[in-house]
Amino acid sequence: MNYFFFLEASMLICLLGALISSLAKSQEKIRFITIYSSFFSALCAFASYLGFYFGCQGFITLSEFNAPLPALSSTLYFVVLLCTPRTKFIGADKPFPSSLLLLSQALSLLICSSSNNSTLFLLLALEPLIPLIDLIRRGERIRIFLIHWMPAWLIAITLAFANNLPNEITCCLITILVVIRMGIFPGHTWIVYLTEKCSFSIAFLFIIPMTPTLILLKNNQLLHDTHASLYISWFAIASIFYFAGLTLVQRSLRNFFTYLCLALSAMVVLGVCSGEPLQLSAAYSLRNSLWVALLGIAIIVRALEARHGKLSLFQNHGFYESTPMLGIAFLVCGLGCVGFPGTSAFISFEMLADEIIPSSPFFGMVMVFSEALISISLLMVYFKLFCGKKVGWSDIFRVRLREMIALWVIIFLIFGFRFLPLTDISTTHHALEKSGQQQPH
Amino acid sequence: MNGVESALDFFAAMAIFSPLALAFFMLLAFVFQLKLPEKIIALVVELSVFIALAGIIGLVLLFLSNGVTKWGYEPFPTFHLESFHFDFQFYFDWLSLSFATLALVLCFVIAFFSQRYMHREPGYQRFFVLYSIFVSGIVIASLSGTIESLFVGWEMVGLSSALLVVFFHERIMPTRNGLHLWIVYRISDAALFLASYLLHHALGQGFFQAILEQGSEGLAHEVSSPVLVGAGVLIFLASACKSALFPFSGWLPRAMEGPTPTSAIFYGALSIHLGAFLLLRLNPIVQLSPILAWTVVFFGLLTALVSGIIANAQTDIKSILAYATLTQVGIIIAEIGFGLELLPLIHIIGHASLRTYQFLRAPSSFAYYKSLEESLGRTDLNKHSPKGRMANTGPLSLAIYSFALNRGGMDSMLEKFITKPFVQMFKLADIFEKKLGSMLAGIDHSKTRNHEERS
Incomplete structure (x- = not known):
């Protein structure tokens, strides 16, 4: 079944999140966008993993070999962002690289699913x-x-x-x-x-x-x-x-x-x-x-x-x-x-x-x-x-x-x-x- | 499967899964930061050790009533992938049942004792978490039917022992001593791991039952002897580290930094005898080569002699007991090297029980001696102190005394010839790395170093 686009969606969410967070002015907003983009991306990646398990695929086809990897990768990115202290986002000397991290997550998803x-x-x-x-x-x-x-x-x-x-x-x-x-x-x-x-x-x-x-x-x-x-x-x-x-x-x-x-x-x-x-x-x-x-x-x-x-x-x-x-x-x-x-x-x-x-x-x-x-x-x-x-x-x-x-x-x-x-x-x-x-x- | 076999499996599962479930439950509570009341902790620990003990007693009774002499139990299917297989199996015979009974009886006694001894200690729960890992480890190691399952138990015992030595972790000395113990244990683990590979390579599997049934002669006929002798040497090295044989004895007195119950159960009773148990279990491999068997005897006797001398010069009760324990362990190892089976087993059981009692009694014995001193006067007891005994002696005695005070110079010897050069080599490499990194990055190295030193 080639209409299960969760993997593609997870990458897109990261890219969109990176774009919006780079445009946002308020540090609090950036934090919110980064964490939630990563979360929804992880959710979609997990759905693609489950989808593969039940025989559904999207444009990017996964194999038995790399099926769990996008889910694992995006979960770990989300976990890292989740436990990033608030002080790193707000009021730090050097601003937290939120959009870079989301870009990195999208890239990692692509690498994991690439054959x-x-x-x-x-x-x-x-x-x-x-x-x-x-x-x-x-x-x-x-x-x-x-x-x-x-x-x-x-x-x-x-x-x-x-x-x-x-x-x-x-x-x-x-x-x-x-x-x-x-x-x-x-x-x-x-x-x-x-x-x-x-x-x-x-x-x-x-x-x-x-x-x-x-x-x-x-x-x-x-x-x-x-x-x-x-x-x-x-x-x-x-x-x-x-x-x-x-x-x-x-x-x-x-x-x-x-x-x-x-x-x-x-x-x-x-x-x-x-x-x-x-x-x-x-x-x-x-x-x-x-x-x-x-x-x-x-x-x-x-x-x-x-x-x-x-x-x-x-x-x-x-x-x-x-x-x-x-x-x-x-x-x-x-x-x-x-x-x-x-x-x-x-x-x-x-x-x-x-x-x-x-x-x-x-x-x-x-x-x-x-x-x-x-x-x-x-x-x-x-x-x-x-x-x-x-x-x-x-x-x-x-x-x-x-x-x-x-x-x-x-x-x-x-x-x-x-x-x-x-x-x-x-x-x-x-x-x-x-x-x-x-x-x- | 008939009724007896089902009953054997049932009791085997009781003996194995009860401590495992305990360790899992305690770990889960610890990871989720659930503060359990002291009474609940003690009750759960005692109950699960008791269930495991009941399982072992059930097995013994079934063995006696049905004339069974050995029984294999496979709780999980073997992990098998092409030529690789990982067999997590258990084997019950008189040796494993005796050692497991000893272990569980002592664990039950110590759990009961610790419940009061550790009362209101801030790390009460942490103590019992590590204790439950130890109990699982020792049960798995003593009942293991393959070298793989033994390795699992062996590692669990090692980790829990090292962390319990560091139980009072706000002090620096226990951390140093715990690390020392961990280093020796890791050498032991590496040796056992390589031995397990060689056994697999030589025999195609690591089942103890097959090794025991074939015996030394059968093994010598069937498989390549040098590989098995290599495995035997590694097994001896693993045992020597675990049982603190010469020259690895340095960790034993250091391990006394932990709470008294752990000293009693680990270094007086169970951990220290685990090496001897391994040698006893795999004695056919040791006996395959007379040179290896004599080496075992030699190191056993040497350990007994050296520890006997050192014990006489110790000034604190735990160190005296530690070296006295080692003297007996050395003799047990020598007995195994001679090819004996029943005598070392009886020796282990008797010795472990006695030492547990002595270690547990050690803190209160000061009060006892004080009352004795008050009744008899100080002079009589001073005669028995090392200083009193060594008074008016010749140069040879003084040399021996100095050797004993330095604990045979084992630690300093290992440090001087192995640890220091090794660490020094990597320190130099680290300096080189920093210089190279700074050069490539275009940073002044001296500034980075000064900054690091300041921080």
């Missing part, structure tokens, strides 16, 4: 414009961003429009693009800068979805045939260990979070580089689980920074007594990141390691060891933030209802994501196999 290779490359080239505009808007330097992204844009546009490139060159270009966009060592420096200088919401909503995994999945066979996947794997494994180690020695909470994201996304890249369908399914499921868990941590980091300013990890802050909910959520999200039993990343992580070890025991061992390092640094940061002498309690430390709802949604997704229709590994595996058969090699 064409050229479109994906084009969207990948468009995506970084949002953080770039935000950096310019905030009066920050953009040199480091341009140093990395000028070649990446060139590559993405070449890949989007040039159809007759030799396979080896295509793979080489994809490798460079992925290394830069995912922040794989040594192309990661700009991401650390971005999270420090850009609006935190824009930065983490740009980094966490790990968009290039879709490119790697689409071009998996090609990368495998030309051995490019092997080179990416080597870069990825070096990155996992390096970034996991760096999480242990960070003195600023934001930098810790950045390296955590980088280490975990490198882990997903390592999984996606394989030609084995099982490993691909595990990596893809892991990516979806990490998307939720990392976003949860990002929300908590932002909530703490909104109350306290930028946080250093030199001393213990003792936030637990004043904001226990944030402490509990931090722990749950942290456990979700390392695939603790019961969380949705658990089976994916087990399966990924189980598939990587036979093909390369060294990679497998480094991965397991790095995962242990990440879990150590996560608990260390939890202790630094939430343990120690109690900070003087005031009303600003109270967790608002909106934040609570946002965190409950995240916690629900961390534990229950795989129980939703079309989100478990078996469905992903089935969808990947189907798309692999359809894809011309």
Whole structure:
């Protein structure tokens, strides 16, 4: 049935919301428009997911593989906006990038529902414009961003429009693009800068979805045939260990979070580089689980920074007594990141390691060891933030209802994501196999 | 399915799901910030532990009355996808039933004790949330029928233990000690994870029943020995970390920062014996290689010897008990290394029960000793203090005393040769990263550093 236009409507709502909020004068109105546009967009995306489940589609056709993604993506955008403190919208030194966030949400919906290779490359080239505009808007330097992204844009546009490139060159270009966009060592420096200088919401909503995994999945066979996947794997494994180690020695909470994201996304890249369908399914499921868990941590980091300013990890802050909910959520999200039993990343992580070890025991061992390092640094940061002498309690430390709802949604997704229709590994595996058969090699 | 089988399944479900339901309920209440009254919390915890215990007793009675010696229970269908399978199964035999009975009896006693001990403590609910996760973890670990399910329980025990050490989280020392414990436990988890992979690779599955039925000789005939020995080494490493064997013993006295009931149940009774239980469960793999078996004996005896010496120089009751516990655990591990099965099990049960009593008695024993001192006079008791005992001794005794006071230098050795160089390497990398970032962004690095230091 091709008259189920909820997905298209969800994108349109975001675009309209972005337009209206950019024209609106009152900060209160902007806040209202942003949150409600995001909410209705999420609602429509969810309807499109349900529609697919019951066999209804619109112009943009979803597959079993990406059906839950637009709903997940827009829910997470809505959750981020929902728990954004009012003070960020109204009366802040630097105005909140409401319209940019809505644009980013529309773009993310398009990426999640896109199945064409050229479109994906084009969207990948468009995506970084949002953080770039935000950096310019905030009066920050953009040199480091341009140093990395000028070649990446060139590559993405070449890949989007040039159809007759030799396979080896295509793979080489994809490798460079992925290394830069995912922040794989040594192309990661700009991401650390971005999270420090850009609006935190824009930065983490740009980094966490790990968009290039879709490119790697689409071009998996090609990368495998030309051995490019092997080179990416080597870069990825070096990155996992390096970034996991760096999480242990960070003195600023934001930098810790950045390296955590980088280490975990490198882990997903390592999984996606394989030609084995099982490993691909595990990596893809892991990516979806990490998307939720990392976003949860990002929300908590932002909530703490909104109350306290930028946080250093030199001393213990003792936030637990004043904001226990944030402490509990931090722990749950942290456990979700390392695939603790019961969380949705658990089976994916087990399966990924189980598939990587036979093909390369060294990679497998480094991965397991790095995962242990990440879990150590996560608990260390939890202790630094939430343990120690109690900070003087005031009303600003109270967790608002909106934040609570946002965190409950995240916690629900961390534990229950795989129980939703079309989100478990078996469905992903089935969808990947189907798309692999359809894809011309 | 006949009546006995249905009854066995019913009791198995009681034993497993009651603690799991408890953990789920407590977590849910905690996440939704529902403040439950102390009495309700205590009642729910005691009731669910009691139901689980009743399930285990029911199983024991059915085993005895029907001559059953082993029973497998699969509550969830195996997750199967091509060559990957995740078996969440449980296996009941005399070993698992004995350990689970011990665990649940002690958990029930401690829950009862904690109800009063933690009365009006601000973190009362948090304590019981973590306690219920621990109970679920220990039940899953002790009754697990596959290495996968054991791994789930193993991780739950590890997390709850680390967080309970940091129960008094407003103080800095418990957080440091909790982190120390967590680091050792994560090494243990990583080793167990890799061991589980090797077992799957060698045997095609991780069922304990299959391993136990084949025994060492059967395993040696059927599968590649080096892979299984590798798995055995990793299993031993996982056990050594969990049971605080030499040189990983440093976390044990540090773990005493938690409330007394947790010290009793974790480090006196259950957590500390979980490593020994794992070795006992997978003894056929350990016995596959004589070198590995002798290594187990060696480290067991070394731990017993070193801890025995260290215990004599401790000045607080919890540390004395911790090292005394470790001495016995070392002996239990050595017994397992010798290939014994019944003796280590009896040793574990007896020792865990005694230590639970001693740990729970520890706070009130000060009052008891005080009254004793008042009756007998101070001089007699001072003779028994470490300082009194070490008076008028030669240089060798002093060297041993100094070794004991430094707790064998284990922590400093690990820190000097492993932790420090590792962290230093990443600190240098971090400095390089900052310089590179500043250079590429066109920012003066020294200004950024000064700003960071000020903040």
